[in-house]
Amino acid sequence: MQEKPASFSIKNWSQDDQPREKLLNKDKSTLSDAELVAILIGSGNRSESAVDLCKRILASVDNNLSELGKLSIIQLMEFNGIGEAKAVTIAAALELGRRRRGEEALEKNKITSSESVFELMQPIIGELEHEEFWIIYLNNSNKVILKNQSSKGGITGTFVDVRLVLKNALKVGATGLILVHNHPSGTLRPSKADKQITSKLKAAAESLDIKVLDHLIVTENAYFSFADEAIL
Structure with missing residues (x-):
C-alpha cells in the first residue's frame, strides 16, 4: 500500500497554515470557521486533515454555524473521524457561543426596541422544537429585572397562568411586562390564542398599574411585534 505523503498531516504544514499557530500569531478573525472547529477536534481521519474534515462537516449544513449547533452528538459522529469526545467538544463550544450571545444581549440590560427583545430571547427560544412562553419583567426605566419561563408546551402551544405572571411581577416590583x-x-402570524392571552394579560396587568409593553413571536431568524404592528 502506498504511504500517504508526510505533508498531509497538519503538523507538517507551514506554521502560517496551521490553525493553532495562526490563532497564536495572528488575529483570530483571520481563521475560517473550519479552522476554528479543527482546533477543537485536533485531528482528522486517515484520508482528511482536521481542516478538510471540518470543511466537509460545515458544508453539510451550508456553512451555517447555527445549523451546525443543531446537530446531535449522534449526527456529528456519523462523520468519519468524529468520535464521541470530538462530537461533545463541538456541541459544547457551539452551546457556549449561543449562551454568550444571550449574555451579551442581557448586558445591554435596557429594552429600547422590539429588536433588543429579539436579540435577548432568540438565543434562548428561537431554535427550539417546542413552544415556550416567557415573560420579561422591567422596571420603570425599561431595564430588565427578570426574564422567566412562564410555560413550556408542545409544537402548537402553551398554557399561561396569568395569576402567576402577575404574582411574580409584584414580587420583583416590575412596572412593565414584555411577553415572548x-x-x-x-x-x-399570531394565532387567535396568541391574541387572546395578550388581551387577557394586558387587562389583568392594568388593574395593578403594570403595563404590557409588547408581545413578540420569535422564530430562528425573525420576529413579530404586537406593538410594532399596533395590535397590542
Whole structure:
C-alpha cells in the first residue's frame, strides 16, 4: 500500500497554515470557521486533515454555524473521524457561543426596541422544537429585572397562568411586562390564542398599574411585534 505523503498531516504544514499557530500569531478573525472547529477536534481521519474534515462537516449544513449547533452528538459522529469526545467538544463550544450571545444581549440590560427583545430571547427560544412562553419583567426605566419561563408546551402551544405572571411581577416590583414566545413552525402570524392571552394579560396587568409593553413571536431568524404592528 502506498504511504500517504508526510505533508498531509497538519503538523507538517507551514506554521502560517496551521490553525493553532495562526490563532497564536495572528488575529483570530483571520481563521475560517473550519479552522476554528479543527482546533477543537485536533485531528482528522486517515484520508482528511482536521481542516478538510471540518470543511466537509460545515458544508453539510451550508456553512451555517447555527445549523451546525443543531446537530446531535449522534449526527456529528456519523462523520468519519468524529468520535464521541470530538462530537461533545463541538456541541459544547457551539452551546457556549449561543449562551454568550444571550449574555451579551442581557448586558445591554435596557429594552429600547422590539429588536433588543429579539436579540435577548432568540438565543434562548428561537431554535427550539417546542413552544415556550416567557415573560420579561422591567422596571420603570425599561431595564430588565427578570426574564422567566412562564410555560413550556408542545409544537402548537402553551398554557399561561396569568395569576402567576402577575404574582411574580409584584414580587420583583416590575412596572412593565414584555411577553415572548416562539413558533417552532417558523410562522410569524399570531394565532387567535396568541391574541387572546395578550388581551387577557394586558387587562389583568392594568388593574395593578403594570403595563404590557409588547408581545413578540420569535422564530430562528425573525420576529413579530404586537406593538410594532399596533395590535397590542
